[in-house]
Amino acid sequence: MARPNQLLHAPRTPAPLRPAATVLLLRDSADPACPGIEVLMTRRSTTASFAPGAYVFPGGGIDAADAQAHDRSTRRDTQSDLHLTQAIAAIRESFEELGILLARRPDGSHLGTADIAALDRKAPLAAQCAARGLVLAGAEVFVLAHWITDRDLPRRFDVPFLVARMPEGQLPVADEAEQFEPVWVRPADALARHAAGHFFIIFPTIRTLERLQAFDTVQAVLEACAVNDEPLWTSCPRAGLLNGHESRHMEHEAPFGELALVSPDGQIVHELAWQTERPVPLLRSVTRLTAPNPGFMTGPGTNSYLVGDPVSGHVVIDPGPDEPAHIERLWRAAGGDIRAIVCTHSHPDHAPGAPRLQALCTAAGRPKPPILGLPSAPTSRENSRFTPERALADGERIELPGQDGVTHTLQVVHTPGHAANHLCLLLEEDGLLFSGDHILNGSTTVIDPPDGHMGDYLDSLDKLDRLCEAHGVAFILPAHGYVLGDLRRGPDTPSAPADGGARVAIAHLKAHRLAREAKVARAMQALPEGTMDDWVKMAYDDVPERLWPVAKRSLLAHVERLHSLGGFNL
Numbered sequence: 330m331a332r333p334n335q336l337l338h339a340p341r342t343p344a345p346l347r348p349a350a351t352v353l354l355l356r357d358s359a360d361p362a363c364p365g366i367e368v369l370m371t372r373r374s375t376t377a378s379f380a381p382g383a384y385v386f387p388g389g390g391i392d393a394a395d396a397q398a399h400d401r402s403t404r405r406d407t408q409s410d411l412h413l414t415q416a417i418a419a420i421r422e423s424f425e426e427l428g429i430l431l432a433r434r435p436d437g438s439h440l441g442t443a444d445i446a447a448l449d450r451k452a453p454l455a456a457q458c459a460a461r462g463l464v465l466a467g468a469e470v471f472v473l474a475h476w477i478t479d480r481d482l483p484r485r486f487d488v489p490f491l492v493a494r495m496p497e498g499q500l501p502v503a504d505e506a507e508q509f510e511p512v513w514v515r516p517a518d519a520l521a522r523h524a525a526g527h528f529f530i531i532f533p534t535i536r537t538l539e540r541l542q543a544f545d546t547v548q549a550v551l552e553a554c555a556v557n558d559e560p561l562w563t564s565c566p567r568a569g570l571l572n573g574h575e576s577r578h579m580e581h582e583a584p585f586g587e588l589a590l591v592s593p594d595g596q597i598v599h600e601l602a603w604q605t606e607r608p609v610p611l612l613r614s615v616t617r618l619t620a621p622n623p624g625f626m627t628g629p630g631t632n633s634y635l636v637g638d639p640v641s642g643h644v645v646i647d648p649g650p651d652e653p654a655h656i657e658r659l660w661r662a663a664g665g666d667i668r669a670i671v672c673t674h675s676h677p678d679h680a681p682g683a684p685r686l687q688a689l690c691t692a693a694g695r696p697k698p699p700i701l702g703l704p705s706a707p708t709s710r711e712n713s714r715f716t717p718e719r720a721l722a723d724g725e726r727i728e729l730p731g732q733d734g735v736t737h738t739l740q741v742v743h744t745p746g747h748a749a750n751h752l753c754l755l756l757e758e759d760g761l762l763f764s765g766d767h768i769l770n771g772s773t774t775v776i777d778p779p780d781g782h783m784g785d786y787l788d789s790l791d792k793l794d795r796l797c798e799a800h801g802v803a804f805i806l807p808a809h810g811y812v813l814g815d816l817r818r819g820p821d822t823p824s825a826p827a828d829g830g831a832r833v834a835i836a837h838l839k840a841h842r843l844a845r846e847a848k849v850a851r852a853m854q855a856l857p858e859g860t861m862d863d864w865v866k867m868a869y870d871d872v873p874e875r876l877w878p879v880a881k882r883s884l885l886a887h888v889e890r891l892h893s894l895g896g897f898n899l
Contacts, residue, residue: 330803331590331759334735335612341594343480346487351388352419353473353537354429355547356495358515366547367515368538369501371427371508379484380531384519387426387508388488391418398455402467403433407558415489416470421454427511428502431466431493432458439496450504469493471554474540476533477565479577480595490537492554494547516541532566532577567592569599576601583771586814586834587611590804601811603629605655608662611812612759614638614737618659620649622678626879628771628809631678634763635663636739636756641731642668644739645698646754646763647808648682656682660689667695669727671739672702673765673808674751675715701727706749708779713748721752739763742796746786747774753793760802762793762831768838770810775879776886783886784893787842794835803830845869849887861885 333340354369370384395418396410402420404413423429430445440463448457458465470493478485501511514522516538522528523535530538540562544550553561564579567588575597578585584601591599591611600609605621614637619630631650637643643663648670649655659682660667667690672680683700691697702717709715723743730736740755747766754763766774767789776783796802805813813834845868852859852867861881868887869880 330801331612331761332735335614335759336593337610337613338592338594338596338598341596343595344483344485346477346485348391349389349486349488350391350415350418350422350491351386351488352423352470352491352493353386353541354423354493354495355550356513357547363515364545365515365517366541366544366550367513368519368541369427369429369495370512370514370519371501371503372510374507374509377507379486383529383531383534384512385508385530385534386490387423387429388419389422389426389507391415392421394453394455395421398465399467401455401458402465403469405468405555405558407555408468409558412472412489412558413467415472416467416491417455417465419470419489419491419493420465420467424448424454425450426504426508428504429496429499430463431469431496432463433466435462435464439498441498442500442502445499446502466493471551472558472560473550473554474537475560475563476537477563479532479566479568481568481597488533489560490533492550494551533564536564536579567595568597569601570597571600572602573600584811586770586804587812589814590812605630606658608635608658611806612761614731614735614759615756615761615806616662617806618655618662620652620655620678620682622650622652626775627678628769630809632806632808632810633659633682634806635659637663637666637668637729637737638731638735639664639666641729641735641737642666644668644727644729644737645670645686647671647673647679647765648686650678651681651685653685656685656689659686665690665693665695667698668729669698670700671721671727671754672700672715672717673753673763674702674748675705675709675713676748676766677712679765679808680715703743703750703752706780708749710780713780715750723752726757742793744789744793745782746789747776747781749780749782749785751789755796755800755802757800760800760804762797762802762805764793764805764813765808767793768805768813768834769807770805770813772810773838773841773883775882777882778886778889781882781886783842783846783883783890786886787839790835790839790842794832794839797831797835801830802832805831805834845883846887846890849884850891853888853891861888864888 356367358367372384375382396414398417420431470491472489473492474490476488503509503511523530566577568577569588605619609617616635618633623630633649634646635643670683700718701721705715721741725741727739738757742753744751744753744767848868852864856863865877865881865884
């Protein structure tokens with residue numbers, strides 16, 4: 330993790346978490362014209378301390394009595410004590426707030442609305458059920474998701490989002506104190522009404538409804554949740570600014586890692602909108618400037634990074650294209666003190682700006698910073714020729730002694746695959762990996778033979794994974810897109826992966842590549858006499874057709890690798 334003395338913002342302690350539970354009561358639509366799932370939602374009181382006026386799923390805090398009612402509930406063999414307690418809390422809350430009771434009589438039947446009306450919604454539920462021979466239906470309540478309230482909010486909750494089928498013969502009756510206006514709504518309709526400004530819902534509700542759209546039936550939801558009896562996803566969102574407005578993001582969304590690096594304790598201060606005019610501080614020792622070359626292959630533009638401080642001077646990683654205004658901004662952001670210029674590889678959006686940047690330094694009377702990297706291989710294309718002033722060695726370290734005994738050490742890692750001369754850089758003291766084009770945020774890099782090689786690319790991913798494990802790397806800084814990072818287990822995220830961080834991103838990327846290669850293999854098997862055009866239609870059928878010309882480059886790399894593995898003799 331980054332050194333505390335390199336963080337941009339003073340540490341703070343987020344508000345403590347309160348255990349709670351909420352439940353999505355689901356039913357299948359009875360309207361043939363609008364098939365799918367419907368979910369029961371209610372409007373919170375406008376005086377509520379949390380999400381006033383928002384449409385929500387019923388739920389609330391977990392009481393000590395919920396954990397003591399296990400003997401009054403059914404239970405699945407795979408249902409943990411925690412999940413059963415959460416299910417009982419959700420059953421109790423839906424009874425108190427909406428008069429819905431997930432419980433069964435001895436003959437297995439549910440109570441009707443009239444029967445429930447005879448119960449006291451303000452009295453302990455478990456005792457009332459025991460007196461009437463009712464058994465809580467905890468086994469019929471499944472965990473869909475695990476949400477932890479964002480770190481910036483003053484009231485925070487640790488909440489499972491549970492799902493259950495709505496009992497037949499029951500109608501919701503709001504308590505008119507905490508909940509109002511119960512409504513059945515399809516997830517897509519709720520989202521559309523929210524977007525139109527008629528149905529206020531908060532971020533976790535929005536994201537949950539978005540994911541619920543993937544299911545056609547209630548049974549499909551319950552079966553998906555029952556597979557491992559664990560949440561389908563866990564999230565403790567992070568917030569930043571987008572053109573000055575608050576913007577929240579989950580772990581799988583592109584800005585999450587950057588917000589985790591810059592504002593680890595949830596400070597809403599970091600602007601996420603892409604621009605090329607101003608340097609963007611990520612740590613005290615790391616600054617990003619994005620070149621004004623956005624496009625299909627470059628995303629928002631090529632990221633140039635400055636590593637160092639006013640005492641140590643700076644190393645520039647990927648000066649980018651030879652764009653005079655961008656090069657001058659880099660030079661000014663470094664205060665003119667540049668000790669070395671490192672190019673991760675020789676492609677025209679990464680290396681051509683190096684001589685101009687070097688010249689700016691010498692023109693200002695500064696020492697000439699060397700241009701470092703690896704020379705292009707003979708397989709490189711004509712517009713990707715690059716010869717450094719000095720070739721870097723795999724494992725070599727570039728050290729910048731800084732102020733107050735602080736040192737910034739960049740370790741060189743040779744990672745062929747995207748290009749034969751590609752390298753990454755590890756900032757050892759802060760556990761940051763500068764990945765060039767080997768790992769991108771929001772897309773997979775193109776592997777373009779002959780200079781690109783799929784086998785080398787996958788081997789390099791394994792090499793980076795081992796490096797990240799050894800150094801506890803949490804964040805990856807790519808040449809295109811936001812900082813990559815992933816959910817790591819901590820006090821706020823107890824169910825997250827223990828080995829989260831950069832290794833999660835690498836594992837996802839490798840799995841994606843191998844899954845694509847399996848599709849390529851199936852296409853080749855189905856059409857052994859086919860052409861690249863035939864195979865790309867099958868192997869990249871989930872990719873827009875306009876991207877197929879670029880996809881064919883990586884397709885060729887996969888085909889070459891499959892041949893090298895001996896699986897195909899076409």
